Amino acid sequence: MExxxxxxxxxxxxxxxxxxxxxxxxxxxxxxxxxxEFHSGKYHVKGISHKENTISIVDINLASGT
Structure with missing residues (x-):
């Protein structure tokens, strides 16, 4: 990831x-x-790879432990 x-x-x-x-x-x-923020949800971005055309995200509620 970049x-x-x-x-x-x-x-x-x-x-x-x-x-x-x-x-x-x-x-x-x-x-x-x-x-x-995407389709009424909030996501913590863990990484972006432009080379692989991928993004790693975690639902903000899961990332915060709720």
């Missing part, structure tokens, strides 16, 4: 121009964690 300083299309950071990524893959930072 580090988060290499975020590329289709991902983007909240506040980036719309042309930087797909709106469904906008990432934000909450409590020092990278978060993806």
């Amino acid at each position: 580090t988060f300083n290499t975020i590329k299309y289709p991902f983007c950071l909240k506040g980036d121009p719309a042309v930087c990524g797909h709106p469904n893959f906008e990432l934000s930072c909450q409590s020092n964690k990278t978060i993806l």
Whole structure:
């Protein structure tokens, strides 16, 4: 998995121009964690591999122990 300083299309950071990524893959930072909000759910991003075209996520409720 790549580090988060290499975020590329289709991902983007909240506040980036719309042309930087797909709106469904906008990432934000909450409590020092990278978060993806997707289809009414919140997910903690564990890693992104642009080479493999994969993203590893954990439901925010599971990641926080609830």
